[in-house]
Amino acid sequence: MSDSDFPFSYHVRRSQRALRMRIVVTQAKVEVVAPTQVSEQRIHQFVQSKQEWIVLTLAKIADSRQHYKNSAPAFYGHGAEIPYQGEMVKLIVRPTRLKRIKIEFSREFIAYIPEALLAGEYSDELKEALIKWMKKNSKLHVEQLVHRHAAKRQLFPRTIIMKTQRSRWGSCGIHNDIHINWLLMLAPLEVMEYVVVHELCHIQIKNHSSYFWALVAEHLPDYQQQRHWLRKHGHRIMMGL
Structure with a gap:
C-alpha cells in the first residue's frame, strides 16, 4: 500500500x-x-x-473545528472563496442569458448564472457546476503531467481515468491504466504532479521497493515534500467542495 x-x-x-x-x-x-x-x-x-x-x-x-484555510464555502455565491490548487480563489457571479451555468477561470472563478436562477436559490447548482468544471480540467492537468514525465522512462499509461474517491489519491492497474482522484485539483499542482508520477512509476515497478522510490526521485527530486503535504493536509482535501 x-x-x-x-x-x-x-x-x-x-x-x-x-x-x-x-x-x-x-x-x-x-x-x-x-x-x-x-x-x-x-x-x-x-x-x-x-x-x-x-x-x-x-x-x-x-x-468540528473552526474553518481552516482551504475550506469550501457554506454558500456558493458572489464573493465566496473556492479552494483551488492550494489557494483560496474568489468567485465572481455574473448574469447571462444562457440556459446553463458557465464557469470560466482567469485568476478568479467567474460563474455566469442564468437570470432565472439569480432570482432564487442557486448555491447547489453553482456548486455542481464548479465540480463539473474541476473534473473536466483535472483530466487536462493530468494529461499534461503525463506528457511531461512519461517519455523519460517510457512510462506510458494505457488509459487515464479521473475518479471521485474518498480514500485514495491514485492507482495503477495491472494493465497500466492509471486512476487519479480529481480532488487533487484542490491541492497544490506540485502535489498532483507527485501522485501522477507515483502512479506512472508503477508502470515499471509494481511494488514500493527502494528501486521504485529512486525512480520517483529521478522524476521529482523533492517528492518527499509533496508526500508530506498529502500526509498533513490530505484528509481535509478529501472533504471536497
Whole structure:
C-alpha cells in the first residue's frame, strides 16, 4: 500500500495486552494498536480495510473545528472563496442569458448564472457546476503531467481515468491504466504532479521497493515534500467542495 493511496499517515503501537488490532483517530494522529506478534503486512492490510472510516472520522474532526484555510464555502455565491490548487480563489457571479451555468477561470472563478436562477436559490447548482468544471480540467492537468514525465522512462499509461474517491489519491492497474482522484485539483499542482508520477512509476515497478522510490526521485527530486503535504493536509482535501 502506497502513501499516495493513504491520505493520512499512521503510527503503530505494539501492545502485549492487545488481543486484536484497533485504530484510534484523534486530531493529532491516527494510531494502530496491535498485538506484538502481528506482522507489518497484516497491519497495512487492516488499515487498508478501514481507510474509508479513517478518512470520514478525520473529516468529522476537522469539520468540528473552526474553518481552516482551504475550506469550501457554506454558500456558493458572489464573493465566496473556492479552494483551488492550494489557494483560496474568489468567485465572481455574473448574469447571462444562457440556459446553463458557465464557469470560466482567469485568476478568479467567474460563474455566469442564468437570470432565472439569480432570482432564487442557486448555491447547489453553482456548486455542481464548479465540480463539473474541476473534473473536466483535472483530466487536462493530468494529461499534461503525463506528457511531461512519461517519455523519460517510457512510462506510458494505457488509459487515464479521473475518479471521485474518498480514500485514495491514485492507482495503477495491472494493465497500466492509471486512476487519479480529481480532488487533487484542490491541492497544490506540485502535489498532483507527485501522485501522477507515483502512479506512472508503477508502470515499471509494481511494488514500493527502494528501486521504485529512486525512480520517483529521478522524476521529482523533492517528492518527499509533496508526500508530506498529502500526509498533513490530505484528509481535509478529501472533504471536497
